[in-house]
Amino acid sequence: MQRVDTVRLAQRCMEMCDALAKCTEEEGHITRTFLAEPTHEAHRLLRAWMEQAGMAVQVDAAGNLRGVYAAEVGNAPRLLMGSHIDTVPDAGAYDGVLGVVMAIALVEGLAGGKLNYAIEVVAFSEEEGVRFGVPFLGSRALTGDAEPLLERADADGISVRQAIRNFGLDPERLAEARVQQPVLGFMEMHIEQGPVLESLGQGVGIVEAIVGQSRLQLAFTGRANHAGTTPMHLRQDALVAAAEWIALVEREASATAGLVATVGQMQVKPGAGNVVPGEAVMSLDVRHADDTERRMAVELFLHRAQEIAQRRGLMLTHSIRMEHSAVQMDVALTARLEAAAHAVGQHPLCMTSGAGHDAMVMAQQFPVAMLFLRSPGGISHHPEEAVLVEDVAAALEIGCQFLQELENR
């Protein structure tokens, strides 16, 4: 393989992201939900770039645009690369999209040279869960797990099945979207969407695991009382109990490496300035790359809440709203990515992803690896979302070397 000009390719990636940002449902904002009209234009652009790079392009029945770059021989295994092209409402230009255009750029970098494996670049149709309230429609089609979602309806009552038909595709052919073996693995490049790389002055990170997550609802119930006539020692103030607990959750989470715990919602009843709160209802979101650590943390937080309730004469209730396990990246494929980085003189941070990604679904059937790119300001899901062109170049350099490493496998 010849030496690739990754700086030029990185610039080209930025231009491709800019072009895709114009495919939007909302003039002046970037909003591109699953199979909405502007997806046609995004597909047109991507197809042109893929074909130019020498790929054979198809759209599967789930709306995933897939370009295959053939190997030098038939029947060779395939490396999958890519990310999603749907967005949240009023999104940035890089979440998902960047990983797709970078994969195309890596194939462009081959300049027509063939490898002993094929490359399939996938522009997943759906990852954000905006339109149908459930994420990963695109990647679930590749793992053969999208069928159960066909009757799900969007806010207008349109089913996934109908949305697929409306886009000009045949939902009956969904099974054909499943990836056939042999597959070397799936490699996803994605912006970090968090502040970790930036805070450490690093441009690129290698993901070791995507965190598991627990979501709970908790309520302290005390007694609403007159704020003037009820002395402090005769109160059963639900908000003060909640406050004590929230401060403690922060303390415990900060003291546990890799743990994040968030109270993002809080409702106080009756909610009048002159009434001692009788009820405080909160959400709790707990994430860790190690499921045991996460479960232990949830147990501890509930135990502490119970202690606080008991000491204050309140009642505590809770329910678990969601729970999913951590997903480990493939050790061998990730080691190869790391080796590629070292080979080009880079030392990316080994890190955890706090958010879900297509790689999470793909990991159920294929070896997966992920490369993170620094998010300036940690900002994502926001028009100010950004990426530095030098980080894109650095990641592409690792990517080129990764393809080479695979060639030498």
Add this chain to the structure above:
Amino acid sequence: MQRVDTVRLAQRCMEMCDALAKCTEEEGHITRTFLAEPTHEAHRLLRAWMEQAGMAVQVDAAGNLRGVYAAEVGNAPRLLMGSHIDTVPDAGAYDGVLGVVMAIALVEGLAGGKLNYAIEVVAFSEEEGVRFGVPFLGSRALTGDAEPLLERADADGISVRQAIRNFGLDPERLAEARVQQPVLGFMEMHIEQGPVLESLGQGVGIVEAIVGQSRLQLAFTGRANHAGTTPMHLRQDALVAAAEWIALVEREASATAGLVATVGQMQVKPGAGNVVPGEAVMSLDVRHADDTERRMAVELFLHRAQEIAQRRGLMLTHSIRMEHSAVQMDVALTARLEAAAHAVGQHPLCMTSGAGHDAMVMAQQFPVAMLFLRSPGGISHHPEEAVLVEDVAAALEIGCQFLQELENR
């Protein structure tokens, strides 16, 4: 004065409260706002009881029903007694009303015997502030301070002036409602509406002061962030800052005798379970019988909030929404009430009122004293609001003796 059967009179008070509870805007609930239709029926009952006890009854232009029990000689000074007969929505049967019927009962107890001072029993038309969003319309008419409220409108756009006309009264005669001197003072009997007397096993208390009050709004502003991708040490979580502060407010308030501080409202933005809160907006209600103590507490709470914001890299904003000074009861009149209690072998708790009362307004022009009756469960502004008949009897016994003490002044 002959010996009065206060047990029988207390029983009669309970019956009068029951009868007045039936004068309501909502079948099955007790709701009687300022000059609403059921006030006519309440006035009819009260007028009959007052006249039976030997009083001359009038309704002033603010809708206050006022019964005068003449002195044995003309031109004698007057003792004012009473409380309010309006209620909050879905109220209990005793808040305000009990003080009116107990005042009538004390006059009944005189059994026609005359004193060297006149007694005027006032059933104030408005104290709760429900209909016009401002309290004390009734008592402000007696102190000549109701005029500025005449153009205030209720939720239906009806002005105080029009409401008075609709009730069949003449707002032009409001000035005549002002009490003429000489006045010995105003004595109000009222349920405590709090748990203090009950918690100490006392039936009756003597109020020394009505607390001053500060109401503030505070907001911590940090940065909303992804709950999964933002490590604990890189967060600017507004809710955690608020929680730390709320716990601290409770601690400081509990450590200061007579201070109550309440955070009754709390809004968290953006308010999603998977987003680190970027903003937390709270109310703060601070009360103390000593204005300096209250102001120092507010200063301390703001200072602590500022410290927390600074340490956490957040912004703190605040505004003072309301502030009113403590009102001291008249020392001499209160001493007379205490002497009366001791004379009948009782030792009521000397205490602070955490809520406002008509006595607060009357104190601006007259010597005032207040007697509190135990609130079972500390409950008020609620259908379960109660009073014990033995506490009513005990308070009436003090009241009878108080009238006697004044006779001997």
